[in-house]
Amino acid sequence: MIGLHLIPGASRLKAGLTKTRNHLGRLLGRPVLDEDWFEEMESALIVADVGGRVSHELVTTLRASLKKEPIDPTRIEEGLRERLVQIVEARLAPLVPRLNETAPHVPRVMMVVGVNGAGKTTSIGKIAHWATSSGQKVLLAAGDTFRAAAREQLLTWGKRNGVEVISQVDGDPAAVGFDAVKAGIARGAELVVVDTAGRLPTQLHLMEELKKVKRVLAKALEGAPHDVWLVVDGGTGQNAIAQVKAFDDALGLTGLVVTKLDGTAKGGVLLALAAERPIPVHFIGVGEAMEDLQPFTPASFAHALI
DSSP, X not given: OOOOOOOSOHHHHHHHTHHHHHHHHHHHTOSOOOHHHHHHHHHHHHHTTOOHHHHHHHHHHHHHHHHHSOOOGGGHHHHHHHHHHHHHHHHHGGGSOOOOOOOTTSOEEEEEEEOTTSOHHHHHHHHHHHHHHTTOOEEEEOOOOSSTTHHHHHHHHHHHHTOEEEOOTTOOHHHHHHHHHHXXXXXXXXXXXXXXXXXXXXXXXXXXXXXXXXXXHHHHSTTOOSEEEEEEEGGGXXXXXXXXXXXXXXXXXXXXXXXXXXXXXXXXXXXHHHHHOOOOEEEEEOSSSGGGEEEOOHHHHHHHHO
């Protein structure tokens, strides 16, 4: 299993969310919490791509909380931050991942999907790093047979992590996945991660191909894939919600990986996702380094955001 725990590296997470946090931080030090302040806070949340409805709900909750229990005027900034963190954590609570164990001596099979350019293959390489670091035997499947460099990219990640990669030149994606699962069973792998080609949800024939891959994985091992994770570019903002809905409707997602949060002021989209389609967020990307794909926890995210 991948250890989803609060890890060292909170400073990286805080640094990665700088652009998003700057939209909110300038309001925390203001000594007067009048109606204009609440309107500005709601606007700042919307700019951070929290979404109009959710931003309004957050500000309404904050207003009610402050009315019920006012903050000491001498600690306005600290008190506001604490109150906002509590609200954000409560909003994100449904996203805490709860993964089921697979049967002993059977690999956990994870299918990873996403649109082009979301950082899917790179995320798989970094997920393999986290899994091997916790002592798991990992096997990767180069199921993106469409993009010319995808196979080579995954082979490079496999070499960096010391894990085997199952691939075929011009092979069928479903066949690659099938072979990888069978190889994982035979070689005692604990985690088999199947890459897939990037595609838009509107490309219906390609979405059907993903459904085929999922069916074939189940033929290779009963109950597989145990996880279907969608990699989402955090910089796409509200468009991420449409992607999640489309892939979830087609495949039944079990988790999300939200990447590139370090380069965007739209990190609040995680709050919008929690409200619109509460699928567990397992990892967030806040930089290019191997360690910058971090296991997600609501508490660390909330504190880094505010």
